[in-house]
Amino acid sequence: MAVLAVAVAMVVGGTALVLGLRTELSNDVRDAARARAREVARVIEAGRGVPVLRVTDPDEEFVQVVAADGTVVAASANVRGRPAFADLRPGGTAAVDTPLDEDPFLVVAVGARDGGRELVVLDGRTPAGVAEATATVTRFLLIGLPVVLVLAAAATWTAVGRTLGRVARAESAQRRFVSDASHELRTPVATLRQHAEVALAHPDRADTGALAGTVREEAVRMQRLVDDLLLLARADERAAGGVRRPVDLDDLVLEEVRRLRAAAAAPAVDSTGVGAARVTGDEEALRRLVRNLGENAARYARGRVAFALGDGGDGWVRLVVEDDGPGVPPADRQRVFDRFVRLDEARVRDDGGGGAGLGLAIVAEVARAHRGTVAVERAAAGSGDAGSGDAGLGGAGLGGVGLGGARFVVTLPSGERN
Structure with a gap:
């Protein structure tokens, strides 16, 4: 048309x-x-x-x-x-x-x-000159109009095709997002309802303390999931950047290190590779990025987690988070950043409400909102010191400690560059 x-x-x-x-x-x-x-x-x-x-x-x-x-x-x-x-x-x-x-x-x-x-x-x-001039213009039009129409058809087909493709993908993603969110919310709601019905049916046998603990755990899980969904919704609306100001990323990393060390049954956390680095962005969103990477590493680590951070002087800040867990298979290293993706469906979720498959998706969205990137690779096995090696990090000197598990690398624009 x-x-x-x-x-x-x-x-x-x-x-x-x-x-x-x-x-x-x-x-x-x-x-x-x-x-x-x-x-x-x-x-x-x-x-x-x-x-x-x-x-x-x-x-x-x-x-x-x-x-x-x-x-x-x-x-x-x-x-x-x-x-x-x-x-x-x-x-x-x-x-x-x-x-x-x-x-x-x-x-x-x-x-x-x-x-x-x-x-x-x-x-x-x-009037021969008139006839010749009009005949010349007519010939040019007869040649040029079909060419222009073909170009217009190609451009229109490409533009409209892409726009319908983006709309279709957006609608599909929205339907999948709503379906997955409903599924994730249904589980804690069903748990709360089940325990409440048991307590109502057998009030003499109900353990008030156990019921309160269950309600608290599921409420925390629901709160965490709702917060994650709201953050992703803001990211979809291009508002994930929030209020941007200079942020000392090393402070956020060391804060996460202290939190992980204080947790029960926490793995050993190595922070010797953390150096000073400043970025410009939303502090709360960046704190969520660091926390999600730390929680992911702690969740899969067998016993060790390592953080490394540095400004390579090339205009980029690089954050590396490693663990000694099973790592991420090469075939799943892109899919792992999709929403509601869990590579280990049989894993029992922890008390913090993790496992909904949104943690790494939030990491990717926050990095993208700050004009950065995130990638996962296999950490080299070894026992070197944090900060040894280079591993293709543009001279940042962040090779990691070689724990042999998953190695997440976040690259963000440095706040020190003009």
Whole structure:
């Protein structure tokens, strides 16, 4: 439909262009013929008699001075001795056939008085130039319009195809998001309802403390899930950046290190590779990014987690979080950042409400909102010190400690660069 509309508009516009060009050029020919006829008439009326009539191009122009009875009084050399080519009253215009050319000539008539005689000056010109110009423009249009239509069709097809593709993907993602969110919320709600129904059915057997603990755990899980959903919703609305100001990222990392060390059954946390680094962004969103990476590493670690942070001096800050767990299979290293993705579906979720599959999705969204990236790879096995090696981090000196598990690398613009 878009191409058809463009085609109709271009055909109408092209037709109007050709007709307008033909009219304008014809008017130019008519005006030039009338101007010369008037000049001849002024000479006659000045009392100097009929002048010698000359034309610039004998094959395309002629001039005749005709008396009232149709007699040719004077003529240009190329039509001398020929009868009048037109019988026109002063001010008239006509297209007439002449022996000078196969195409009709445009003839204009201008009145003149020579003493007591009424004369008519006929100036004729061929409109061949008009026909040639319009034919040339028409040929260009006939060649150019299909090309433009093909280009317009390709551009329209591509643009509309992509836009419908984005809409379809957005709708699919929205439906999947709502479905997954409903599923995740259904579990704690069902747990709360089940315990409440048991307590109501057997009030004498209900353990108030156990019931309160269950309600608290599921409420925390629901609160965590709702907070994550709200953060992702803000990210979808391009509002994940929040209020941006200078943030000392090393303070947030060390804060997460202290939190993990204080947790029950916490793994050993190595922070010797954490150096000073400043970024510009939303402090709360960046705190969530660091916390989610720390919780993910602690959840899968067998016994050790390591943090490394540094500003490479190349305009980028790099944060590395490693664990000694099973790692992420290469086939899942992109999918792991999708929403509601859990690589280990059989894992029992912890008390903090983790396991909904939103933690790493939030990490990816926060990094993207801060014009950064996040990637996961396999940590090299070894026992080096934090900060050893390079591992292709652009000279940041953040090779990690070689725990052999998952290695998450977040790259953010440095707050120290202009």
